[in-house]
Amino acid sequence: MCAIDRFKNYEMGIPEFDEQHHQLIGLVDELHKHIKDDDHSEMVRLMDELISFASYHFSFEISYFREKGFPYIEYHEKVHHELLLSLNKIRYNLRFEKYVDKYFTQTIEDLLYGHVDHYDMQYVNWLQNHKH
Numbered sequence: 409m410c411a412i413d414r415f416k417n418y419e420m421g422i423p424e425f426d427e428q429h430h431q432l433i434g435l436v437d438e439l440h441k442h443i444k445d446d447d448h449s450e451m452v453r454l455m456d457e458l459i460s461f462a463s464y465h466f467s468f469e470i471s472y473f474r475e476k477g478f479p480y481i482e483y484h485e486k487v488h489h490e491l492l493l494s495l496n497k498i499r500y501n502l503r504f505e506k507y508v509d510k511y512f513t514q515t516i517e518d519l520l521y522g523h524v525d526h527y528d529m530q531y532v533n534w535l536q537n538h539k540h
Protein backbone atom coordinates (compact mmCIF):
# COMPACT_ATOMS: atom_id res chain seq x y z
CA MET A 409 0.00 0.00 0.00
CA CYS A 410 1.42 3.39 -0.89
CA ALA A 411 1.76 6.20 1.62
CA ILE A 412 -1.17 8.18 0.28
CA ASP A 413 -3.56 5.27 0.94
CA ARG A 414 -2.27 4.80 4.47
CA PHE A 415 -2.74 8.50 5.01
CA LYS A 416 -6.54 8.21 4.74
CA ASN A 417 -6.51 7.30 8.44
CA TYR A 418 -4.98 10.65 9.29
CA GLU A 419 -7.52 12.98 7.73
CA MET A 420 -8.56 15.95 9.83
CA GLY A 421 -11.81 16.75 8.06
CA ILE A 422 -10.55 20.22 7.12
CA PRO A 423 -10.29 20.20 3.31
CA GLU A 424 -7.39 22.67 2.94
CA PHE A 425 -5.28 20.77 5.46
CA ASP A 426 -6.16 17.34 4.12
CA GLU A 427 -5.30 18.41 0.57
CA GLN A 428 -1.97 19.86 1.62
CA HIS A 429 -1.14 16.78 3.71
CA HIS A 430 -1.98 14.59 0.70
CA GLN A 431 0.30 16.66 -1.45
CA LEU A 432 3.14 16.23 1.04
CA ILE A 433 2.63 12.50 1.29
CA GLY A 434 2.35 12.30 -2.51
CA LEU A 435 5.88 13.73 -2.66
CA VAL A 436 7.07 11.04 -0.25
CA ASP A 437 5.60 8.40 -2.59
CA GLU A 438 7.41 10.02 -5.52
CA LEU A 439 10.67 9.99 -3.59
CA HIS A 440 10.19 6.34 -2.78
CA LYS A 441 9.80 5.48 -6.48
CA HIS A 442 13.13 7.09 -7.27
CA ILE A 443 15.01 5.08 -4.67
CA LYS A 444 14.36 2.03 -6.79
CA ASP A 445 15.97 3.52 -9.90
CA ASP A 446 18.65 5.24 -7.82
CA ASP A 447 18.03 8.61 -9.47
CA HIS A 448 19.95 10.82 -7.10
CA SER A 449 19.36 14.21 -8.75
CA GLU A 450 15.61 13.58 -8.93
CA MET A 451 15.53 12.58 -5.26
CA VAL A 452 17.34 15.79 -4.31
CA ARG A 453 14.89 17.81 -6.42
CA LEU A 454 11.90 16.12 -4.77
CA MET A 455 13.38 16.60 -1.32
CA ASP A 456 13.75 20.35 -2.09
CA GLU A 457 10.14 20.43 -3.23
CA LEU A 458 8.98 18.56 -0.13
CA ILE A 459 10.74 21.00 2.20
CA SER A 460 9.50 24.05 0.38
CA PHE A 461 5.92 22.74 0.34
CA ALA A 462 6.17 21.75 4.02
CA SER A 463 7.30 25.31 4.87
CA TYR A 464 4.38 26.73 2.92
CA HIS A 465 1.95 24.35 4.61
CA PHE A 466 3.29 25.14 8.09
CA SER A 467 2.87 28.90 7.55
CA PHE A 468 -0.61 28.33 6.16
CA GLU A 469 -1.53 26.23 9.18
CA ILE A 470 -0.22 28.79 11.68
CA SER A 471 -2.13 31.67 10.02
CA TYR A 472 -5.27 29.54 10.00
CA PHE A 473 -4.86 28.62 13.67
CA ARG A 474 -4.25 32.25 14.55
CA GLU A 475 -7.39 33.33 12.71
CA LYS A 476 -9.44 30.71 14.59
CA GLY A 477 -8.05 31.65 18.00
CA PHE A 478 -6.30 28.34 18.66
CA PRO A 479 -4.34 28.90 21.88
CA TYR A 480 -1.30 26.61 21.39
CA ILE A 481 0.23 28.34 18.38
CA GLU A 482 3.65 29.06 19.82
CA TYR A 483 4.18 25.44 20.75
CA HIS A 484 2.91 24.27 17.38
CA GLU A 485 5.35 26.61 15.64
CA LYS A 486 8.20 25.18 17.67
CA VAL A 487 7.21 21.65 16.64
CA HIS A 488 7.06 22.71 12.97
CA HIS A 489 10.52 24.20 13.33
CA GLU A 490 11.89 20.94 14.74
CA LEU A 491 10.24 18.96 11.98
CA LEU A 492 11.83 21.19 9.35
CA LEU A 493 15.21 20.70 11.01
CA SER A 494 14.80 16.93 10.74
CA LEU A 495 13.77 17.18 7.08
CA ASN A 496 16.73 19.47 6.36
CA LYS A 497 19.08 16.99 7.98
CA ILE A 498 17.75 14.24 5.72
CA ARG A 499 18.15 16.55 2.72
CA TYR A 500 21.73 17.35 3.72
CA ASN A 501 22.63 13.67 3.94
CA LEU A 502 21.00 13.00 0.62
CA ARG A 503 22.59 15.92 -1.16
CA PHE A 504 26.12 16.01 0.20
CA GLU A 505 26.85 12.60 1.54
CA LYS A 506 24.77 10.87 -1.09
CA TYR A 507 23.58 8.84 1.82
CA VAL A 508 20.36 7.10 1.03
CA ASP A 509 19.38 4.41 3.39
CA LYS A 510 16.48 2.57 1.89
CA TYR A 511 14.29 3.49 4.85
CA PHE A 512 14.65 7.24 4.56
CA THR A 513 11.22 7.78 2.98
CA GLN A 514 9.73 5.70 5.78
CA THR A 515 11.40 8.06 8.25
CA ILE A 516 9.87 11.08 6.49
CA GLU A 517 6.49 9.39 6.39
CA ASP A 518 6.66 8.63 10.12
CA LEU A 519 7.64 12.21 10.91
CA LEU A 520 4.68 13.57 8.92
CA TYR A 521 2.16 11.06 10.26
CA GLY A 522 3.38 11.62 13.78
CA HIS A 523 2.95 15.35 13.40
CA VAL A 524 -0.53 15.23 11.88
CA ASP A 525 -1.79 12.52 14.19
CA HIS A 526 -0.52 14.09 17.39
CA TYR A 527 -0.09 17.83 16.89
CA ASP A 528 -2.41 18.86 14.03
CA MET A 529 -5.17 16.79 15.60
CA GLN A 530 -4.87 18.86 18.77
CA TYR A 531 -6.51 21.64 16.77
CA VAL A 532 -9.41 19.36 15.74
CA ASN A 533 -9.89 18.27 19.36
CA TRP A 534 -9.75 21.86 20.57
CA LEU A 535 -12.29 22.89 17.94
CA GLN A 536 -14.69 20.13 18.98
CA ASN A 537 -14.54 21.31 22.59
CA HIS A 538 -15.07 24.94 21.66
CA LYS A 539 -18.00 24.73 19.29
CA HIS A 540 -20.80 26.99 20.32
Ligand SMILES: [Fe+2]
Nearest residue numbers: 429469524528
Ligand atom coordinates in the same frame (compact mmCIF):
# COMPACT_ATOMS: atom_id res chain seq x y z
FE1 LIG B 1 -0.17 19.89 8.96
Ligand SMILES: [Fe+2]
Nearest residue numbers: 469488527528
Ligand atom coordinates in the same frame (compact mmCIF):
# COMPACT_ATOMS: atom_id res chain seq x y z
FE1 LIG C 1 1.19 21.29 12.03
